[in-house]
Structures are given as C-alpha cells and as structure tokens.
Amino acid sequence: MSSFNVTNDDGKRVDSANPKGAQADSNAGVARALRFHAASQQIDVSDVEITFDGTTGIVTLSGSVPYASTKNNLISAIGNVAGVAAIDSDNLDVSGP
Template sequence: MGLFSFIRNAGEKLFGKDEEEVQKEATSNLPELNRKAAEAIRAHVEAQGLGLQGLVVSFDGTTGLVTLSGNAPSQEAAEKAGLAAGNVTGVSSVDNNLIAPVEEPSQYHDVVKGDTLSGISKKYYGNANLYMKIFEANKPLLSHPDKIYVGQKLRIPK
C-alpha cells in the first residue's frame, strides 16, 4: 500500500503523555519505548475489528514511523488499519505493508478547521447528502458523523 503521512501531534492519545514527555523519555530508553508504543498501536488497530491476520507493528519514535505487515481480508480493511495506526498522536507516517486483495485504492482527505463530513462529501462527490458514505467508510474509526478532528486523515471511497 505504501507510505502515508500524518500530522504527528493529532490523533488518539494512546501513550498517555504529551509529546515533550515522550521525547525526554525516548532519549534514555528508546528500544523499550518503541516496543511499548508498537504494542499499543497494534492493540488499537486490532480493536477496530478489521479481520487482520498476523499483524506485526513496529514503531520508530525518533521519526514517528509506524510499519504494518500481515494480511488483510480486503483493500478497505488494509486502508482502515493504516488510518487507525496513523491517526495516533506521535505518529507522523505509516508504511502500510499489509497484503490485501487488489482493488482500486481510496482517496484520502486531511481534515482542516471548519471541515464537516457533509462539506467533504460535497467536495468529493458534489453532493453534501452523501456524507454517510464517508462516515461508513471510516467506521469504526469514527463513532459519530459529527466527531471528526483537525489533522485526522479520512478514507474517501470512490
């Protein structure tokens, strides 16, 4: 699937600390922190219930890079796994190496201030009322159509 960029300080706060605290600890115990972060990200991705098999996650705290490998039942599941891993505070990019059946890849949208799902829907589909298509494509990462945040990356299916 490739390498995707994310806003490093936006997203789920899985590590329970702010960026400054993480950086201070990182200098003293980087391998252990990377392992713990990878475990937390793997648990977060698996909690999405995407049907992934043999998921392996690695994390490099110095660059914010997450690498995913394993098997996904569909292109959609692989894309959602990449988004789940990338929309985590401290992650700046995801190298998504999940193996999935070949399908047409989705587009992506980075949420900016003032965005709504209906506004995003109008931009990509020409119809604001198709916002539920975007919401459904990003479940279970989104719990409600009104709960998106600046810096979040969303799938925009064709």
C-alpha cells in the first residue's frame, strides 16, 4: 500500500482550507475542503476522488493525475493539513510520463 504517514500537527487547519465553509465536521466536508485546498495550490484534482476517515485521519486518493509530479504535489499539499494522519494513494494512477 502506498501510504504516507503524516506527523504534522502544525499544518493548515482543514476547517479553514475552504473560505466558503465546507462542513468540516463531516468526512465529506473535510474531503471537499481538502479538494479545495489542493486546487487552490494549482494542483489538478479534476480526475481525483478524495475521501477522509475522521476516525483514523486517513485520506484516500483514487483516480488519475497526468504526471508523477502532480501526484507528489497533491500528497504533499494534503499531508500539510492539520488532522491528516496518513495518505493512501494506492489507487491514484499517473496517466502520463
């Protein structure tokens, strides 16, 4: 499993990642905030599904991105959000070089 443990508690607060107010008290709301956070950093998440498990703090990424650098940037951006404990990117494919 491509899992990245994150031990960063001083990252950006997930509830402030979306100024329009995603419902950060729900897993779906946190996932929307994470998507907004990544997109605000110019990371293409149009073909990526992001899910969040609030019990474990694990973010799961699935779908595809065009480049390996996009995948790495996405993992880095999400890993820097407070409350994210780990990232599972097993089902996130790179479609290009």
